Amino acid sequence: MIYDATTRIAEAALRMRARMGGSAALRERLVCGTPPGPAAIWIHAASVGELTSARRIIRALADRHRVQITTNSETGRDLARGWDLPARLAPLDLPGTLARFLGAVRPRLALTVEGEFWPLRSRLLAQGGVAQAMIGARMSERSAGTWGRFPRVIGPMLGRIDALSAQDQGSEARLLSLGLPHRALMPRLDLKLLDPAALPLPPSDAGRDAVILAASTHEGEDGPILDAFAALRGVRPDLRLILAPRHPGRGPAIAGLIAARDLPMARRGEGAADAPPGGVLLADTLGEMPRWYARAGLCIIGGSLADHGGHTPWEPAAHGCALIHGPHVANFLDAFDSLDAHGAARPAGDLTGTLARLLDHPAEARAMGAAARRVLDDRAGDPGGLIARLDGLASATA
Structure with missing residues (x-):
């Protein structure tokens, strides 16, 4: 009752502001002006990151149904429009606004990417017989603690969800404890891993065994890597290093x-495509990392030798690289724990010694790369069953 009363007052104030010269974004979020068209599925994602992570699933659903995408940011909206899909800013959680939006779209399924909970939206969708689903759902311990103080708000919202795929086991457990019905659970998927897992493995090539990639390095990392390479090339004249800084503007200093x-x-x-024998290719460009991952058998993860939290291991894992990392992996701690445990990644320790071991035993390095790809595939999961479930929800009440 308090929420309903508050949202009605807020909506009246916002509509007055919109009439008195409010921004175009506000008018769009109030669903003033041109309404959206009808669609079988309303897909909501907060912004660019969420949209990008769910792209494969969005595309699959858009091939089967008309979709309407909404986001909270103009950059996210514009990204979706760049995919030639109908997109607009999401309606605010206000009664008149949602009534106008749902009356125009008339969805059969409302799909949320990662996680937003809006009480009025949830209730009006249920009253309209619209199925509700979430993919890549996240619930941190902190958020769970906050929502736990409002069980009469979060409980009904979770109880109305027909299908949910959590991003990780912890999120799934917390959502269940807050009121998500077990019947709604779908297999867990880490959406951000679907695109890397879809990449084909580079063909087997012995030439990769003697190529080291230092990927997305930061200041303070290039020197130790170059020192290790200089020591190794004395006994391996065929050795090559691709050094790809995180920020290409550091190219002159690294040179x-x-x-x-x-x-x-x-x-x-300057146009070079490869490192000279026994030398270094300074990859001081943007947007070419997949090219370098496919060239190298060994990959040193930048940002992990110096204290930058480490960068993603999943893109080199997708290309079957053996992974070497420093101690600073806080940004992907769970990922590196899993990769280390499965023999897919190895702490650098003595960087020269670690590289020498793998260069002298190429079969061991290749086995590490294969293990990295298996870990990636297992964690990404197969989205086929999830897509089929969502397709069924969108079709069931047609």
């Missing part, structure tokens, strides 16, 4: 480090 060690060098920014 100075390479020259100071008297290492042969080529620069991608």
Whole structure:
């Protein structure tokens, strides 16, 4: 009752503001002006990251049904429009606004990516007989503690969900404890891993065994990597290093480090496509990391030797690279724990010694790369069953 009364007062104030010269974004979120068209599925994602992670599922559903995408940000809306899909800013959780939106779209399924809970939206969808689903659902311990103080709000919202795929086991357990029915559970999927898991493995190539990639390095990491490479090339003249800084603007400074060690060098920014034998390719460009992952058998994860939390291991894992990382992996702690446990990744420790071991035993390095890809595939999961379930929900009440 309090929420309903508050939202009615807020809506009246916002509509007055919109009439008195409010922004176009506010008018869109109030569903003033041109209404959306009808669609079988209303897909809501907060912004660019959520949309991108769910792209494969969105595309699959859009091939089967007309969809209407909404986001909370203009950049997210514009991204979806760039995919040639109908997109607009999400309606605010206000009674008149939602009535206008749902009356125009008339969805059979409302699908939320990752996690937003809006009491009025949940209730009006249920009253209209619209199935509700969530994919990649997240619920942190902190959020669960907050929602736990309002069981009469979160409980009914979760109870109305027909299908939910959690991003991880912890989120799933917390959602169940807050009131999600077990019948709604679908297999867990980490949406952000679906695109890497869909990449084909590069063909088997012995040439990758002698190529080291230092991926997305930061200041303070290039010197130790170059020192290790300089030591190793003395006994492995065929060895090559691809050094790809996180920020290509550091290219001149890194070129100075390479020259100071008297290492042969080529620069991608100057058009070079490969490292000279026994030398370094400075990959000082943007958007070409998949190219370098496919070239290298060994990948040093940047941001982990210096304290930057580490960068994603999943893209090199998708290409079957053996993974080497430093101690600073807080950004992907669970991922590296799993990869280490399965023999897919290895702490650098003595970087020169670790690289020497894998270069001397290429079969061991290849086995690490294969294990990395298996861990990725297992964690990503198969979205086929989830897509079929959502397709069924969108079709059941047609």
